[in-house]
Amino acid sequence: MSKKSIVLQTTLELVTAQGVAATSLSQIIKESGVANGTVYHHFKNKDEIIAELYLMLAQDFGTVIMKNTPQANIKKQFPIMWKNMFYYFINNPLAFVFYEQIAKSCDIPQDLKDEAKKYILDIDNFFREAIKEKIFKPYTVSLMEELFFGSVVTMVKLYNANNSKVLERHINQAVEISWKGFLK
Amino acid sequence: MSKKSIVLQTTLELVTAQGVAATSLSQIIKESGVANGTVYHHFKNKDEIIAELYLMLAQDFGTVIMKNTPQANIKKQFPIMWKNMFYYFINNPLAFVFYEQIAKSCDIPQDLKDEAKKYILDIDNFFREAIKEKIFKPYTVSLMEELFFGSVVTMVKLYNANNSKVLERHINQAVEISWKGFLK
């Protein structure tokens, strides 16, 4: 494992635990066991480390969401996408923290954000298609996406805060509520 | 105005502008014009200042949500509650930051969190009543509340990130989507 990866991994762990702002470069250095200068060799500063992590995670995110989604069927596709996202966040807590705290924050420069958008194109298309097929009411698409994400995010937070009490049954309720909200 | 209030007020302003983590104690001290030791006389550290602010804001929050809600009518009450919350967060960015970043974090001791819960009792009752009247499907109430909050939060974030593009029309769409999701 390269020194660079070690730094990224350590940053990942610290940021997950404490938040981005609370994680200092010197802490990353101490925790990773990598020499001071080595970190500066690979990264200009903390922001650059965060940016690299962001890019890594954004890639992951995009590919996972659309896994196993039967292209032709909106109704079947919806719960699969929802749950793909949900379980991805559950299993990748850092990814979740990033999505929540960083992805939209000004710590990430606009160009990276723009680059990451391409991974959501499929989701974009999904909602447009659902409207075209007159399954979903023609709401503003970006708004639908945000509310869709928002419902997953809500449940992930609920799960993380309280995981023993969030059951498959609750997940299914959430999917249903989310689905019904969009219907014609 | 007591020195303590000055410190709290200054913290409020700084945190609103910069976020919690980006606000250092020394900045609060400089900005408030209060002596170093005075701050430490009243608060053990930054977290304690934040905690006190939390309590203040939690009180606000609870009272605002239920403003102007005609008790007898679920259908009329829903959009009013939704918008009360939305505009409260829009007009009190710090309150929003708190709700999002701090309210659920471990920076706030459990007893404070518990105390704050009482302010949501009315919302609790609202959902129970809606189910009893067979307007809403009998989903798990706590889950409905979270999804309700979640939809507001999503829109607030959208607004804050992008306020010129979020119009009354979008707000109304969001309220409608949220409402439909819960229906029988």
Add this chain to the structure above:
Amino acid sequence: MSKKSIVLQTTLELVTAQGVAATSLSQIIKESGVANGTVYHHFKNKDEIIAELYLMLAQDFGTVIMKNTPQANIKKQFPIMWKNMFYYFINNPLAFVFYEQIAKSCDIPQDLKDEAKKYILDIDNFFREAIKEKIFKPYTVSLMEELFFGSVVTMVKLYNANNSKVLERHINQAVEISWKGFLK
């Protein structure tokens, strides 16, 4: 119990545990639960608190040492004095710390030290008498006293560091060694 006594008692406990220099006035204030200003009402500063404690303890010390010592018999008197001192220190750890760390340090003004000397007069007389009776060799008296104290102190330290392993048997060995050293 007066506020003053509470402060003295708290100081006693803190100093015993941490040493004099490591104990700050602010710590005494916090620990005692007495108000800031109250402490300053009774004492000018930390040194004055220490000085009062010193006086209290010095009085104790002097009276205890000569307890139960049959005046007429040097040989019987010696082990009693030795053990009086030993057990006094064992049972009054703070007194011991004071004797060791403070009694001779410059934290205590000379006039207090002089006042305390009177309590050792009896011990002084004891050694002079023992020499006069040709039981002890005519060493310098002040030196004998210091070595006598030193042997007790050594054993107290040993006991405090390691109390389970210091037995009556060891105490008796120490008394014997100390005694033999002075003999003609």
Add this chain to the structure above:
Amino acid sequence: MSKKSIVLQTTLELVTAQGVAATSLSQIIKESGVANGTVYHHFKNKDEIIAELYLMLAQDFGTVIMKNTPQANIKKQFPIMWKNMFYYFINNPLAFVFYEQIAKSCDIPQDLKDEAKKYILDIDNFFREAIKEKIFKPYTVSLMEELFFGSVVTMVKLYNANNSKVLERHINQAVEISWKGFLK
């Protein structure tokens, strides 16, 4: 001379003059002329500086005690060891302060203390041999050592408090008293 050594040396001087507790890190920093961060680069905090000094001094101590001691002769060896120790402490006031105030205090972690013990092995052997040769009575060895040290320490304190009045004659009395105490 490395920055680290400079810090250690400065600490040594300050501590000798003022005592350990009275010496602040910031004073060490100012006095040594080394940058703030440099000190923290090499040492975690003041205790760690003290600990390193301890190790250095413990090494010194062990080697000095046994200097010029004719191996084969207990009776000749004893006063030499006693005086080696005495003059070492007189000439190295810091070493003495360390031995008295720090060596046994809880500021020094147990592993360092244990490591330091090996330097006293020779003294250990000396007392065992003296008992085997039936010169010393078979007292508990560790106790004899402590009383031996104690008698030296007592005289050093006397000397430091009062050096003009402690003469060669008094030293010799102390050695004799110490010696006689152990005899069969």
Add this chain to the structure above:
DNA sequence: CATGAATGAGAATTCATTCAT
């Protein structure tokens, strides 16, 4: 007697960054 707010100097510690190796 008792209280606790207020102060500011200064001590302890963290931090981002540079540089020579």
Add this chain to the structure above:
DNA sequence: TATGAATGAATTCTCATTCAT
């Protein structure tokens, strides 16, 4: 690539002390 010594500004925190009530 990798290292770790060195730096000093900035930050966090402790402390002794004063004062009005």
